[in-house]
Amino acid sequence: MTVTTELTAPPERTAKHAVVAILALGVGGFAIGTTEFVTMGVLPQIADGVDVSVPTAGHIISAYALGVVVGVPLLSFFVAHLPRKGLLLSFMATYAAFNVLSAAAPSYPVLMVARFVDGLPHGAYFGIASLVAAGLVSEERRGRAVASVMMGISVANVAGVPAATWLGQHVGWRATYLAAALLAALTVALIGWSVPRSPGNPGATGRSEARGFFSNAQVWLTMAAGAAGFGGMFAIYSYIGKIVPDVAGLSEHVVPVFVLVLGLGMVVGTLLAGELARWSVFRTLLAASSGSLLVMLLTWLVAPHGWLLLPAVFLVTVCASILAVNLQIRLMDVSGDAVTLGAAMNHATLNIANAAGAYLGGVVIAWGFGYRSTALVGATLAVFGIALLGWSAVLHRRTAR
DSSP: OOOOOTTTOOHHHHHHHHHHHHHHHHHHHHHHHHHHHHHHHTHHHHHHHTTOOHHHHTHHHHHHHHHHHHHHHHHHHHHTTSOHHHHHHHHHHHHHHHHHHHHHOOSHHHHHHHHHHHHHHHHHHHHHHHHHHHHTSOGGGHHHHHHHHHHHHHHIIIIIHHHHHHHHHHTOHHHHHHHHHHHHHHHHHHHHHHOOOOOOOTTOOHHHHHHHHHTOHHHHHHHHHHHHHHHHHHHHHTTHHHIIIIISOOOGGGHHHHHHHHHHHHHHHHHHHHHHHHHOHHHHHHHHHHHHHHHHHHHHHHTTSGGGHHHHHHHHHHHHHHHHHHHHHHHHHHTTTOHHHHHHHHHHHHHHHHHHHHHHHHHHHHTTOOGGGHHHHHHHHHHHHHHHHHHHHHHHHHHHO
């Protein structure tokens, strides 16, 4: 009589367990993606609720993004040696707690603090979750596994954000953060039930992680290429509400259609990214960056022609999502022993890209070039991204020799 254990389980059973575990990790991505983007949809309601102007309330979006950027190196510095499953549970429990605090915030300063702290585990969660997901599958399937974790953000933009925005507008903005807290609590339960134990790196210390990571030229080139390439998407996405009526000449009422299509592009791009990673991560990065350049120019060309803009912005987020997933894998590959920090830093980079793209788009608009010019900002950033990846390839060849 044979006793089946985890070590002797049939391959098909192990594969099924991996799928369920990766799905649980993706639910966490859905919770985070919904929370990150829904604030933009209920900003007027938040402003009324804490008695500030809408522009002032917008600073809570920046506070969250700052929390993401600060949290990645801060948390990774201290936790690389700890068991990864425990870290995931801790991160999502913290996420749930500070969403509850956001919902209960009696004043603007308390809400600002709550949003900043809520952003701290964002990048660290995705970094650890990507490492765990990649470790559950074979080498050739790790791109698909990482993409599945990242898919949570894409699906959130299609389903979670619109639903949470509707909830906030009809029930109250505090309900959106309570819903986000419930999603985070659900993630804790699913991870606890389905994700196997995953040890950290017992030899890792904060100092060794930071020294190995930040002294690596390939790491800096990859992050810079990601910030440039992904920033182009936000140069357009941030101003889509004005591009549609002012440039394309369409009604403001169709802006939600464009936002939905932008989210669908993220889903399609994330699906393609996992498959393309099996071909070549670095070549996919070059292809996505080059595609982004062409799509940005196409967007500038068709922007004044009404509905022709719709397929163009769809392709913008397809290319950006392919880039984001493969940047995640690339950073995991080039980080050496500092893989925990490398896996997490991608999300700090993407939040820097978010801020930079929106800022640069605003600069050219303020200079009088109009909302259409944001596509040319995206094209310029794509060129920088391609150049940085080329530099990375040259450096790799010299090192190999």
